[in-house]
Amino acid sequence: MRDRFLKACRREPTDCTPIWFMRQAGRYMSVFRKIREKHALLTVCKTPELAAEVTLQPVARFDLDAAIIFADILLPIEPMGLHLDFVKGEGPTIFNPLRDKKDVEALKPVDPESDLRFVMEAIRTVRPSLAIPLIGFSGAPFTLASYMIEGGHSRNYIKTKQMMYGAPDAWNLLMTKLTTVLIDYLCAQVKAGADALQVFDSWIGALSTSDYCQYVLPHMKRLFTGLKKCGVPVIHFGTGTATLLKMQREAGGDVIGLDWRIPLNEGWNLVGHDVAVQGNLDPVLLFAPHAEIEKQVTEILALAENRSGHIFNLGHGILPETPEENVEAVIEWVHKKSAR
């Protein structure tokens, strides 16, 4: 197996900088759109053969250093009792959002091997056909809680923060339950064959440092401690996190995700050089002319200073309209320009 991704997670020297893309199996690929014309998003997630097929699409097309199982960050909230669907043009919608402590108390425990069996099946299906590591993943407790309380995407997270500030008992119970579910779910993915894990705390950047410290950090510490028994590298990802990076490092993870808002060297200095980092090209750069993309790829590699422990990625998921040839070009530039 080509192992430069796993080596970089452990900050071991590699022949060149490994690269993969968040949401690399996605709508920017014409072969993916063909599958989606016939099947709803949740159907693809819940049909192991389809999820496996879609996982392999970018691996077949591009010279990637890691695959990521096709799934959605929200999958674990369904067996907890939330009715989830993806409404066209609106993103995820939860039809019975949590309102109070009673709703939180009613959340069900999850047995990932049965309740989320389709994810494990997809991992077991895809793993043997891969010559690169496979990443399992889930949303992080805060990000999942925000969807569960708001009922979908949110701009200001008013209801989420209202529970946090106004009903801290309900909030802590919710975060505790989510953390338990996520430890089991992510460990089950490793047992099924995942070689690494990524925890997506995509919307954590909405919080102040003191709120993160009080309402999120203890749960994240428990999550990462619980994931240690899996024995695989864990990537801790968020966006808008310039002021949270130090605390995210404290929370845990072998690799800390950086978005494009912070220069890679500054981010790495903040989290410390005894941890690996992943990032951090602006996803919108993939819409720019090649000269501009190449310039910024080169800049990021220069800021990494050839240190072991840099995984090249975007600062957030690849956007649906991204030209495929630009993805191909970035991979080639990263591999060539970083060759030791």
Place this chain on the structure above:
Amino acid sequence: MRDRFLKACRREPTDCTPIWFMRQAGRYMSVFRKIREKHALLTVCKTPELAAEVTLQPVARFDLDAAIIFADILLPIEPMGLHLDFVKGEGPTIFNPLRDKKDVEALKPVDPESDLRFVMEAIRTVRPSLAIPLIGFSGAPFTLASYMIEGGHSRNYIKTKQMMYGAPDAWNLLMTKLTTVLIDYLCAQVKAGADALQVFDSWIGALSTSDYCQYVLPHMKRLFTGLKKCGVPVIHFGTGTATLLKMQREAGGDVIGLDWRIPLNEGWNLVGHDVAVQGNLDPVLLFAPHAEIEKQVTEILALAENRSGHIFNLGHGILPETPEENVEAVIEWVHKKSAR
């Protein structure tokens, strides 16, 4: 005139920390909603008597240290040739967004005294009835450009960045034209009676530091240099700016706005203590129980360490559903707890 706001802008000692709220004349006030039931947003902006009335509503209700003229950050783009309206539930919509350099070249110069006369009239109407300073304002070039190119709010700023990266000539022409219009527009507001100015670069946090440096900073420097001749303090505001604050300081402004994501002391250290700062309570805190609001207000004041040059505010505009009594409570706490 009660001058603690202007003194704080100049970092002079004050009897207590001044406070005002971004979007303090807004939908969270029942008297404002009554006006808006009868008149569209743009009608209120363009009818000096209505704009003046609405400007005075929060001043009559709360013990504020500054008023801000009721207007919209987008007003200057209309006379440049863009068709602007506020579509219910969608926010601002521009019906003829800019696509290319030809569209940018066709933008018209603006004479604020005639083209935006209603703003000056509103300022002239309201100024004599105020016992506190009046703030004039506008959107900043990047934030306005993003609306002009995207046609409204944007999540990823793909089209904006595509022009930035792909058509830098068009981008720089647009930013140059906007900067010229804004200098004239803001200076006209001062001439009409504004005692201070705020430049809202609300969405600048979408940019990496290197993109800010290359595509925005030169224009912002020209803007703040141009505003110096007005002779009033200028507040330079943005959100998601933790990584941009140093460059925003370099760009200019007597007061730098901080959002809630960065602890006030860290933000002030970054911009330097030879400049004033404004902020930085999370607007969503105003939905929390009083004990939690009071705790976080106290924390912010503690981080300001009784230094001259702190203006208390939210980290972004007040939200429409905010309870009025919480606004009142915050003002009282800030004044009492900061009394020297």
